Amino acid sequence: METPEKTPLMAQARQQFLDLFRWKQRVSIIDENGNEKIEYQSPVVPTNPVTLLWQLTAKQWLFYWTGFFCWFGDAFDFHALSIQTSKLSAFYGVTKSDVSTAITLTLLLRSVGAVFFGIAGDYFGRKYPMVLNMFLLGALQIGSIYATTFNQFLATRALFGIAMGGVFGNAAAMALENVPAEARGILSGIFQSGYSFGYVIAACVNLGVGGAPDSWRTAFWVGAGLSFSGGILRLLFPESKQFIEKKKSGNKGGATNAFLREFKKMIKKEWQRVLYTIVLMAIFNFYSHTTQDSYTTFLLTQKRMNNSLASKASILMKTGACVGGTTVGWASQFFGRRRSIAVCGILCCCIIPAWVLPDSFGALATGGFILQFFVQGAWGVIPIHLSELSPPAFRASFPGLTYQLGNMISSPAAQIVNEISERTTVFDVGARRQAYGPTMAIATAIISLLLTFWISIGPERKGSHFETVAAAGAEVNLGEQQHKHENTADSPAEDQSALEKSSLHGSSEDEKKDDGLQTQTKDV
Template sequence: MSTFNELADPIAQGIWPTAKQSWSDLFKWKQRVVVYNESGETTTEWQTPPRLRNPFSLMAQLTAMNWVFFIVGLAAWTADAFDFHALSIQTVKLSKYYKVTKTDISEAITLTLLLRSVGAAMFGFAGDKYGRKWPMVANMIILGLLQIATIYSTTFNQFLAVRSLFGLFMGGVYGNAVAMALENCPTDARGLMSGILQQGYSMGYVFAACANLGVGGAIETWKTVFWIAAGLSIGVGLIRCCFPESKQFLENKKNGHKKAPGAFWQETKLMLARQWKMCVYCIILMTWFNYYSHTSQDSYTTFMLTQKGLNNDGASRASILMKTGACVGGTIIGYLSQFVGRRRAIIVAALISACLIPAWILPQGEGSLSASGFMMQFFVQGAWGVIPIHLNELAPPAFRSSFPGITYQLGNMISSPSAQIVNAIAESNFVTGATGKRVEAYGPVMGIATAIIALGIAVTTAFGPEKRGRSFEIPVAVDMMQTKDIEEGRDSMDKHEVNEERIEKTETR
């Protein structure tokens, strides 16, 4: 990033001044940057964002080992998403198998999301303390075993109990996968690779929908999809055994020196005490985002089956095309965020998705629903494509595994009733379906909810922080000596010597 030495006002301190400065900076093309020199002195200046670069040249910056870590992280996140969507896209089958309502089945989704935050804390702190490797290995293998246990659940209560336990271990995947995949990436390539990584969630949905399409619409076929999910999770865990620990984790541990027993947990309390405002902001943002994705997709297959009258094969094909749009949108918008900014990319994508809602729920027929679903999820997951690197850049370096996972999963916990709420309201209200009969009002419920959520994301992001291009090489020991909340605009590095010749830390407001 080039420097023009044009001085800027210091980063604002306090919640309200920071929000005002964030809103103002949103309309300025240059970035407000805090620069630290080797003596620890700081200046705040305006800098021009990096030029848009060829994505293939950015990917070429990754070494072979960078690619190994990225691909394993992507595979873990994809398998995690497959495990989750193996249930959500088979809601109708499962309701018939257990002889309960679709709302009852969505209760399993609620329980899964509710307990993911606990798993995120457990495995996130384990990843920061013991490394990215073995916590992920244990996590993925146990997930596969729980998928098998789901298959052998003979009663609905057993099914709910296993899915609750499944949620506990599912929550541990995201934080470790994101940290392992992105902390080793070159700075310029982070936006692009973040967009690709986040699409592991969409790819998991696509693979689950393909499996559902392949096994057909018979009630008992849901078990085959769960067997496939179990194989994927266990396979990823075994593959992770073959590769070394994250280099960034090892370097951070080395820079942090040897710690006495319990020191890590003392640092955790210190981080929460000093950066609680950043934690709260990220949890609010992730709550919006999790409502955004679950409201717009978890009941979409059910919507096509009930309100639009599609058969299982047609609904599965439309779902596959819909999430293909998500994969494309997340990659492109994540890539563009490196140039236009994380916040601008999220806001524009969210607002466009809100404008597309009528075209998303009103069409009839597989072709029209596939096209509108493709465009809708292009922007929904396009906004999501920025999130992995956005959270990683906001996270304290010593907690880059736990912070994104915990904030993401706490947002998931708060938004956990989303599918259940949509199903309950839709089953209590009726509209005229494609066949002329009165059917559950899934379309209007999803449309109104998604519009409210998209606007909430735009407003929350507009007044929030951004640290695009933040150095991931700041020593852990220095980072833990912070004396002010980052969002209040001041690090302790202005009082302590920094070992690097020059660290640039970007805080776009």
């Protein structure tokens, strides 16, 4: 069957759109040898979630929950700011739009952290880059607490964004790269729900500390503690198995130039998929930040709720997100990754009126619960969808980089909502109010439809055996050994040893075909 790269781009998009309406799912599969082919698969009825989760070993669970905890801590740190916009506005004597500049700077610079820590994770291993990342995150959260002026606060949050950007790629790789393929959907949904869970806990802390303007500092201290705890927790566990074998063989990591050459080759070969994924993640990040970052401000400003009711509504809203992420992630094993996301986008549009129009606490909380069920339901598919779309040797850098570049593009989302809302009024709760509700509603409708269109023309690799492909560092080291063999003629014995080692990874096409299974078993 024709391989994806030989098919014209527009033809691929057209075919992928039409395939959403077919019973069998057209997916691109990466086999154990790193080769890609197209298959049509009949949907398999999802296995009982308990049975799926029972497949994981104790070690796999420990790695999974460590990755989840780090991602949850990262989410708490971010939402500790966005959920307290009104407090920070009063504390520093600036507008809410000014405070949202801190959110913009954080999101804008996350891509820098994704590049640095993502490449470090593929190059040096998952463990120590992630430990350093979490410790930096906690230190910068404390730095935010001690900022005496608003400009100092903005500068600290900009640096905080760099540290924050490195978490997703390595945390997702640690949690998902070695779990059973059948359980990926539900585990992806639970993992992504860590982001919403971070929001829920941040809202609970906000509720607990009260509405005083300086109470935001207490929430930031909690976030710093979670970040440091995540770093310590990761320090207690060993390196991922893809890198343990490399250490045993004495390969500590290839030369930087060699690694970058491999990275550039990947970008050159996969540039279309890279661009597609960056745009996808930009839309996704607009999707989430538009619906969540200003929601508490909307309840406080337009609906005139007090801090307690607004926090409770936010908690219920993000509880729906946790349920949706887990449920849709599990269902994507049957419906497919793209189809699940597209359905969530359409249903999200339908629930928007119930999300912003009611006045009572119960109705607003219910509308928020259902809307976030679909928003984060679509997000629940993303961790595993990105991992499956990734070039297998770059499972830490590719998801983290594309995710955070999308974040960078969408970084003004909260600021745009605040700017438009503060300059526009609407009659609500018996008076003219800042128009947060209409602004968020219109933006969410546009973004939901755009997401549905974009995901419908994109690729899918559900079921790819990416976990059996060696990490990038291992390939670089073996390539260097081959290079050394080619340029050293003084030691025939060493040359022969290097040649034998390199042949395990396929020094020719014939050897790759004969020894593919043996090679992948050794790598893993």
